[in-house]
Amino acid sequence: MLTLDAITAAARRIEGKVHRTPLMTSETLDGLCGARLFFKAENLQKGGAFKARGATNAVFSLSEAEAARGVVTHSSGNHGAALARAARLRGAVAWIVMPTNAPAAKRAAVERQGGRVVECEPTIEAREAAAAQLLGRTGATMIHPYNDLAVMAGQGTLALEMIEDAPDLDLILCQVGGGGLLSGVATAAKGMKPGIRVVGVEPAGADDAQRSFRSGRLEPLGKPDTIADGLSASLGALPFAEIRQSADDIVTVSDVAIIAAMRRMWEVLKIVVEPSGAVAYAAAADGQVDVRGLRVGVVITGGNLDLDRLPWSANGL
Amino acid sequence: MLTLDAITAAARRIEGKVHRTPLMTSETLDGLCGARLFFKAENLQKGGAFKARGATNAVFSLSEAEAARGVVTHSSGNHGAALARAARLRGAVAWIVMPTNAPAAKRAAVERQGGRVVECEPTIEAREAAAAQLLGRTGATMIHPYNDLAVMAGQGTLALEMIEDAPDLDLILCQVGGGGLLSGVATAAKGMKPGIRVVGVEPAGADDAQRSFRSGRLEPLGKPDTIADGLSASLGALPFAEIRQSADDIVTVSDVAIIAAMRRMWEVLKIVVEPSGAVAYAAAADGQVDVRGLRVGVVITGGNLDLDRLPWSANGL
Numbered sequence: 001m002l003t004l005d006a007i008t009a010a011a012r013r014i015e016g017k018v019h020r021t022p023l024m025t026s027e028t029l030d031g032l033c034g035a036r037l038f039f040k041a042e043n044l045q046k047g048g049a050f051k052a053r054g055a056t057n058a059v060f061s062l063s064e065a066e067a068a069r070g071v072v073t074h075s076s077g078n079h080g081a082a083l084a085r086a087a088r089l090r091g092a093v094a095w096i097v098m099p100t101n102a103p104a105a106k107r108a109a110v111e112r113q114g115g116r117v118v119e120c121e122p123t124i125e126a127r128e129a130a131a132a133q134l135l136g137r138t139g140a141t142m143i144h145p146y147n148d149l150a151v152m153a154g155q156g157t158l159a160l161e162m163i164e165d166a167p168d169l170d171l172i173l174c175q176v177g178g179g180g181l182l183s184g185v186a187t188a189a190k191g192m193k194p195g196i197r198v199v200g201v202e203p204a205g206a207d208d209a210q211r212s213f214r215s216g217r218l219e220p221l222g223k224p225d226t227i228a229d230g231l232s233a234s235l236g237a238l239p240f241a242e243i244r245q246s247a248d249d250i251v252t253v254s255d256v257a258i259i260a261a262m263r264r265m266w267e268v269l270k271i272v273v274e275p276s277g278a279v280a281y282a283a284a285a286d287g288q289v290d291v292r293g294l295r296v297g298v299v300i301t302g303g304n305l306d307l308d309r310l311p312w313s314a315n316g317l
Numbered sequence: 318m319l320t321l322d323a324i325t326a327a328a329r330r331i332e333g334k335v336h337r338t339p340l341m342t343s344e345t346l347d348g349l350c351g352a353r354l355f356f357k358a359e360n361l362q363k364g365g366a367f368k369a370r371g372a373t374n375a376v377f378s379l380s381e382a383e384a385a386r387g388v389v390t391h392s393s394g395n396h397g398a399a400l401a402r403a404a405r406l407r408g409a410v411a412w413i414v415m416p417t418n419a420p421a422a423k424r425a426a427v428e429r430q431g432g433r434v435v436e437c438e439p440t441i442e443a444r445e446a447a448a449a450q451l452l453g454r455t456g457a458t459m460i461h462p463y464n465d466l467a468v469m470a471g472q473g474t475l476a477l478e479m480i481e482d483a484p485d486l487d488l489i490l491c492q493v494g495g496g497g498l499l500s501g502v503a504t505a506a507k508g509m510k511p512g513i514r515v516v517g518v519e520p521a522g523a524d525d526a527q528r529s530f531r532s533g534r535l536e537p538l539g540k541p542d543t544i545a546d547g548l549s550a551s552l553g554a555l556p557f558a559e560i561r562q563s564a565d566d567i568v569t570v571s572d573v574a575i576i577a578a579m580r581r582m583w584e585v586l587k588i589v590v591e592p593s594g595a596v597a598y599a600a601a602a603d604g605q606v607d608v609r610g611l612r613v614g615v616v617i618t619g620g621n622l623d624l625d626r627l628p629w630s631a632n633g634l
Binding site: 022044266267271303307308310 | 360627629
């Protein structure tokens with residue numbers, strides 16, 4: 001079970017190894033929502049995404065003997081590069097299992113951090129087999145992108161900083177995909193401030209977390225259909241157990257609302273936000289959560305995307 | 318004449334009315350240049366540009382009687398909206414003379430801040446005539462976008478913050494268009510740290526500042542031809558006098574280098590930078606200034622641009 005103590009220990013462990021990101025405000029966006037918004041800008045995090053937090057906590061939680069045998073993960077996204085970076089900082093080897101059809105930019109990001117890419121066919125079975133074979137051969141430790149308590153604790157450090165910088169928050173809006181981030185944020189926030197509300201937000205085209213939260217059992221994702229590719233993972237069992245305990249609700253937003261929110265963030269906040277990164281703000285901007293009169297922490301998860309394929313350009317969608 | 322005292326007084330005057338913007342760093346961009354770079358992110362300033370500094374200092378330097386009669390400027394860019402905002406904060410009227418062909422977004426930005434737009438034909442003569450008529454009728458004070466000592470002092474506050482946050486800088490790279498910013502930055506930097514170098518950077522397609530700096534007399538701009546529209550103003554006489562005294566050199570960069578620098582800043586720093594905002598970094602990235610081994614302050618002037626017309630998209634250039 002995830003605890004506030006584990007998250008505060010994670011914060012000490014990763015201090016100086018990841019950025020303490022700014023909490024940004026905008027009178028313009030406040031005016032549009034009728035609320036005070038505090039944006040946690042994890043797009044400005046090392047590697048351009050919050051994933052640095054969890055990966056770094058997981059790698060630096062290993063014993064010396066474990067670290068010497070290295071770490072393994074499967075990820076076609078930001079977690080792979082974040083794990084490679086954390087392993088490099090610790091002087092450990094990181095093997096990243098990636099499908100053969102992963103974008104070249106994602107693969108390059110892993111390799112820039114010294115990670116060793118292990119290719120597999122683009123199926124879940126091939127991925128699991130490749131990871132299992134590596135683990136058997138090397139004795140390395142598997143660091144799952146989100147179904148891992150040390151990763152979840154690391155992601156939760158984001159909420160500690162948010163509440164330290166804005167102690168009077170009434171509500172936090174936080175993305176949910178695999179659930180590593182939301183489980184950490186909800187546990188940290190409720191531990192520090194029992195009266196705060198924490199609402200998860202996911203794309204309507206990948207709504208397994210909402211369905212699972214409402215039915216009380218892990219529902220299958222099906223085939224995700226959303227521009228927010230960072231949130232198309234299936235909710236994990238470990239995060240789900242924490243989210244059931246600590247989150248107040250989960251809402252969904254449409255891709256149209258996500259793109260509109262993303263564009264407004266670029267225009268007003270002057271920062272580069274990927275579609276997944278705009279999902280929490282979209283819930284406020286599109287009225288899926290009533291934020292009027294509240295002080296609201298809004299998570300921006302990341303800013304990694306292809307600038308040649310912006311969703312509002314002719315060739316984007 | 319501009320002095321460090323005037324700039325420190327400006328800093329006190331505008332404190333709390335404009336943002337103290339962050340000084341951003343990136344290991345990736347450092348590695349590409351072989352230098353330590355410190356980016357002053359004025360794209361995150363109020364209104365998305367450094368112009369808030371000079372306009373706010375100018376308006377709050379007025380006497381009560383002057384402020385009661387209002388302010389006037391001509392600007393088709395960020396200064397107009399910045400002056401309107403400063404006037405609103407002071408409870409004063411701002412008339413902004415804008416050409417009939419100004420982009421609707423620029424006009425809307427002025428009006429959102431409560432500025433009164435006065436239209437004129439898109440010629441320098443019509444603009445001067447409209448401003449002169451307004452000044453005669455109202456007794457208001459003209460606040461020129463850059464040829465004004467209070468504006469120049471306000472812009473210089475950017476360098477005070479930069480050097481406070483990174484005291485060991487060897488060099489500052491700073492855009493030059495009309496010269497208000499560079500004159501303030503060079504005066505502040507040399508006043509605080511006589512050994513520091515300050516180099517102005519302008520687009521090759523609007524190189525009047527470089528030619529003026531080298532010949533020692535104000536050279537005409539001719540017809541500017543650059544994507545960096547924020548730097549297509551003619552160097553002003555008052556800024557030029559300070560730049561001759563305090564700047565060490567002025568270099569130029571190509572539009573190709575500007576666009577490449579801008580895109581890399583979006584990708585790595587995850588912030589929205591307009592073409593003019595990328596010009597100082599372009600000089601380092603493109604090798605127009607040898608920064609290897611140095612600690613370099615790099616000014617990012619602003620982040621206001623049309624997201625539908627990015628220079629790397631098919632319809633951009």
